[in-house]
Each structure stands twice: as C-alpha cells, then as structure tokens.
Amino acid sequence: MDFPSSLVQKAVEEIAQLPGIGRRSAMRLVLHLLRQPKDFSERLSGAIATLRAQIRYCTTCHNISDTEQCSICANPLRDKRIICVVEDVRDVMAVEATGQFRGVYHVLGGKIAPMEGIGPNDLTIDALLNRVEEQDVHEIIFALGSTMEGDTTNYYIFKKLEKYSLTFSAISRGIGVGDELEYADELTLGRSISQRIPFETSMNND
Amino acid sequence: MDFPSSLVQKAVEEIAQLPGIGRRSAMRLVLHLLRQPKDFSERLSGAIATLRAQIRYCTTCHNISDTEQCSICANPLRDKRIICVVEDVRDVMAVEATGQFRGVYHVLGGKIAPMEGIGPNDLTIDALLNRVEEQDVHEIIFALGSTMEGDTTNYYIFKKLEKYSLTFSAISRGIGVGDELEYADELTLGRSISQRIPFETSMNND
Numbered sequence: 018m019d020f021p022s023s024l025v026q027k028a029v030e031e032i033a034q035l036p037g038i039g040r041r042s043a044m045r046l047v048l049h050l051l052r053q054p055k056d057f058s059e060r061l062s063g064a065i066a067t068l069r070a071q072i073r074y075c076t077t078c079h080n081i082s083d084t085e086q087c088s089i090c091a092n093p094l095r096d097k098r099i100i101c102v103v104e105d106v107r108d109v110m111a112v113e114a115t116g117q118f119r120g121v122y123h124v125l126g127g128k129i130a131p132m133e134g135i136g137p138n139d140l141t142i143d144a145l146l147n148r149v150e151e152q153d154v155h156e157i158i159f160a161l162g163s164t165m166e167g168d169t170t171n172y173y174i175f176k177k178l179e180k181y182s183l184t185f186s187a188i189s190r191g192i193g194v195g196d197e198l199e200y201a202d203e204l205t206l207g208r209s210i211s212q213r214i215p216f217e218t219s220m221n222n223d
Numbered sequence: 224m225d226f227p228s229s230l231v232q233k234a235v236e237e238i239a240q241l242p243g244i245g246r247r248s249a250m251r252l253v254l255h256l257l258r259q260p261k262d263f264s265e266r267l268s269g270a271i272a273t274l275r276a277q278i279r280y281c282t283t284c285h286n287i288s289d290t291e292q293c294s295i296c297a298n299p300l301r302d303k304r305i306i307c308v309v310e311d312v313r314d315v316m317a318v319e320a321t322g323q324f325r326g327v328y329h330v331l332g333g334k335i336a337p338m339e340g341i342g343p344n345d346l347t348i349d350a351l352l353n354r355v356e357e358q359d360v361h362e363i364i365f366a367l368g369s370t371m372e373g374d375t376t377n378y379y380i381f382k383k384l385e386k387y388s389l390t391f392s393a394i395s396r397g398i399g400v401g402d403e404l405e406y407a408d409e410l411t412l413g414r415s416i417s418q419r420i421p422f423e424t425s426m427n428n429d
Contacts, residue, residue, distance in 0.1 A: 025287055032270075036251070058274065062268035062269070
C-alpha cells in the first residue's frame with residue numbers, strides 16, 4: 018500500500034499488529050477514527066496508554082486488579098481453602114458470571130506450551146505452590162481448557178502438589194445443558210458417558 | 224460483563240466502539256496489549272492520538288495529506304484537467320496502485336445517503352464545483368461504487384456541472400479480468416454486454 022500520509026501509515030502499521038486485524042481492516046479503522054470527533058480518538062488512545070501503564074495484578078491470585086489484592090481475594094465471604102486454577106482473567110469472569118463458585122482463583126497467565134516457548138517458569142505456578150505451602154488450602158479445581166497444553170499444565174501442577182493432602186478436582190465436561198445428543202461431537206458425548214454422575218446429583222438443578 | 228479492573232473496563236468499552244469489534248474481541252485485544260511490552264501500547268496509543276490531532280487534508284482534492292497540497296496535486300506531471308471523483312482515500316490508493324491514471328482526484332468524503340442523513344453539503348461537492356469554475360478542467364471521471372447512493376451522487380454532481388463543456392465518463396463495469404462468465408452475477412454480465420466496447424480497444428492490454 019502506498020499511503021498518502023505518514024500519519025495514516027504509522028497508525029495502520031501499529032493497528033495491524035493487533036491479532037486478527039489485517040492492514041485492510043486497520044485502514045478501515047483509521048478512516049473511521051478520522052470521521053469521528055477528535056475526543057473519540059483521545060479517549061481511545063488515553064484508555065490504551067493508561068491500561069498498560071497503570072495495570073496491576075493481585076499479589077495473591079495474579080488476577081488483573083485495581084488494588085494490591087483483588088476484590089475476590091479481599092472478600093471475607095470467599096472460601097480461601099478452595100482454589101480454582103484458570104488460564105486468564107476471562108476465565109475468572111466466566112466462572113464468576115455463573116454465581117456458582119464461592120472459593121478463590123489462581124490465574125496462571127497461560128498454559129505450558131513448549132512449541133510456543135512457554136514453560137512453567139513463564140506462568141505463576143511457583144506462586145500457586147507458595148499459596149499451598151503457606152496457607153490452609155483444601156482443594157484445587159483445575160479449570161483450564163481441555164487441550165493438550167491444558168492437560169499438560171494440569172498434570173505438571175498436580176505432580177508438584179501431590180505430596181500435600183489436597184483434594185484435586187476438574188470441571189466436568191459433557192453435553193451442554195439444553196443441547197441435543199445428536200449434535201454433540203463424539204469426544205464430548207463419550208466423556209459424558211464415561212464420566213457419568215449419580216442420577217440424584219444430576220437432578221440437583223440450582 | 225463484570226470487570227475485575229476499571230482500567231480494563233474502560234479500555235474494553237472504548238475499543239468496542241470501533242466498527243466490527245464487539246466486547247469479546249475488545250477483551251481479547253486488551254489481554255493481548257497486557258501481554259506485550261509496555262512500548263507497544265505506547266506506540267499504538269501515540270499513533271492514534273497523533274493521527275487524529277495532526278491529520279490534514281489537501282486543500283485542492285481533499286485527500287488525506289501531510290502537507291497543504293497532497294503529493295498528487297503538487298506533482299507537475301499529473302494532468303490537472305482530468306479529475307477522478309472518488310469516495311475516500313482508499314479509492315485513491317486503489318486507483319494509484321494500478322499505475323493507469325495520470326490525472327488528479329477529488330475526494331468526496333462519502334456518498335449522498337439521505338437514509339443516513341448524509342446530504343450534498345456534508346461532502347466536498349462545492350469544492351469540486353469551484354475547481355471546475357476556476358480551473359481548466361476537461362473531463363470528470365465518476366469512480367464511486369455502483370450502489371444506489373453512488374448513482375445518486377454521480378447524478379447530482381452531473382446536474383451541477385452539466386452547463387460546463389466537460390466530458391463526463393465513468394469507470395467501466397464488467398467481468399473481472401481472468402474471471403469465468405459462468406460465475407459472474409447476472410447484473411454484471413448484463414452490463415458487460417450492454418456496455419460492450421470495440422474489439423480493437425479490448426485487445427489493448429497495458
């Protein structure tokens with residue numbers, strides 16, 4: 018592309034570095050910004066600059082937070098003995114939205130993925146081991162995505178924590194509530210049969 | 224969504240106002256920004272802020288420009304008597320990329336679209352009339368998209384300029400070079416027959 022302005026070129030090049038946005042989409046966004054009032058661009062650029070400069074992470078669970086301890090860890094009503102291990106803040110938001118979990122979280126910041134050069138030391142696994150070592154933890158719930166990387170990460174953490182007397186659990190996999198069996202993939206349907214639960218438990222709708 | 228941080232919430236809300244980006248994608252972009260080094264966010268926010276604050280438009284053709292006159296209007300080799308009327312800077316870039324046009328442009332900044340509240344006064348049509356009035360213009364080439372809005376805009380401009388002795392032309396529509404007839408839509412194929420050109424002209428590949 019041959020740009021009519023170096024300002025446009027620079028903006029397109031920066032925006033196109035974001036994941037899922039190519040140069041054509043970036044150009045479309047630039048033209049949109051130019052058509053909007055000036056304060057729209059000011060608010061957008063301000064929000065991006067402030068985000069990265071001022072972001073903080075909870076010193077306990079490593080979730081994104083505005084304070085030294087996040088609102089979940091700081092909440093005296095949450096059960097600190099149950100730790101749900103997740104990949105990132107989106108998973109925390111998803112579980113919180115269910116309103117079903119009264120424990121606390123540990124945000125790993127990713128999954129072990131040797132192919133992408135992400136090893137255990139790139140994640141907050143040591144911090145999790147310290148929490149178990151120093152605090153009164155009863156249960157670890159693994160809630161990573163069920164990919165090879167997720168399973169590897171779960172297993173790595175499990176091996177590190179095996180020596181403590183903890184309950185280890187994982188979120189259940191199966192047919193989505195309200196979904197038809199005929200449309201489910203075989204792996205999921207297979208799991209929901211092999212990991213079937215007592216009928217009385219299944220009737221416990223909350 | 225219940226955000227763990229007001230910084231994240233603000234960034235997601237601003238980014239989600241961009242066209243084609245929902246709140247989920249915005250959240251994904253925010254997490255990406257947080258994983259990148261600080262200077263990436265600084266460069267991105269800087270480019271957006273500078274873009275909107277310092278952008279200039281060519282006083283002649285209204286294309287985006289870093290200078291008072293854009294590089295095309297300022298080029299003595301371009302034929303100022305032939306004006307190609309386009310919607311926005313992307314069209315200028317597309318025509319320039321062909322290397323087939325030696326004239327100059329006029330960037331309207333949009334199309335007449337009463338349904339969206341865009342009338343002739345929201346575009347740079349008056350500036351085009353002034354150019355024709357004051358300069359030695361021989362030909363106007365209409366190169367707007369062939370939508371109802373494009374046709375309306377072309378016709379409006381044509382009626383305003385009719386009284387001058389100008390040649391009016393429009394970019395040709397038809398089957399794309401290298402495309403098969405059987406896959407063309409009926410409207411396009413119909414136009415390429417009704418607006419057929421002399422055989423000798425069609426052999427003039429450049």
